Amino acid sequence: MKKANRVLLTLKYLFLIIASFISVFPFFWMVISATNNAREVNAGKLTFGTHFAENLGNLFHSGLNFGPALGNSALIAAITTVLALLISSVAGYGFEIFRNKVRDRVFNILLLSMMVPFCALMIPLYRMFSAAGKAGFTGIGLNTMFSVIVPYICTAFLIFFFRQNTKSFPKDILEAARIDGLNEMKIFTHMYMPVMKSTYAAGAIITFMTS
Structure with missing residues (x-):
């Protein structure tokens, strides 16, 4: 009985971990992408880059009127x-x-x-x-x-x-x-x-x- 409860609890935690990953990953990907250039994003890079300031400047000076x-x-x-x-x-x-x-x-x-x-x-x-x-x-x-x-x-x-x-x-x-x-x-x-x-x-x- 205890073993069955332990297995059920493990499955519950596994489901919660997977659901949390699915929920959080898009936000993580968005933040990561903001720090990488287009080539690194297309390559699927999952680490922080050094292009955040450059990307932010391009956004505000792209003619899209993002600031207003x-x-x-x-x-x-x-x-x-x-x-x-x-x-x-x-x-x-x-x-x-x-x-x-x-x-x-x-x-x-x-x-x-x-x-x-x-x-x-x-x-x-x-x-x-x-x-x-x-x-x-x-x-x-x-x-x-x-x-x-x-x-x-x-x-x-x-x-x-x-x-x-x-x-x-x-x-x-x-x-x-x-x-x-x-x-x-x-x-x-x-x-x-x-x-x-x-x-x-x-x-x-x-x-x-x-x-």
Whole structure:
């Protein structure tokens, strides 16, 4: 029996090692390739090279506008993350703290939207922002930051994420705060947000990566 358990444990560790290697190797290969020239990469070299500075210089002076593109991506991701965390946390807090049948049904309908793939929304979003631009609304048409940020500032997943984590928020604290005279805004900003720091951190990572 002990031998069988030892064999099973060995197989589990072997599987985890192989799975970890498959997951980590692409990142390792990417870092290695950044330090080698094209000839060394094509030859399959798996050791660090001495061409990192040269490759970095070629990237920024290749005419691809990599610097501005990287800056725009970082700015859009940062703005999207801040707005998404604020809006989704307020929505998740409201759905859980102020529950009733109507809000529960609205939340269930909201969850259904998670089943709709983004590719099914691309054409409607394109038509909507195109129409907004043609209507003369400055800064919200196609090829603007607004059209890239808006679709991600309030996602069903992030609202669900905050709502589920709000379940662990101690409700007794809310009652005590209300008795002491705090309004809902102060309860949210002075009590809820500090307690839910880990939830905000996880949500920030998820949102920044997807935006």
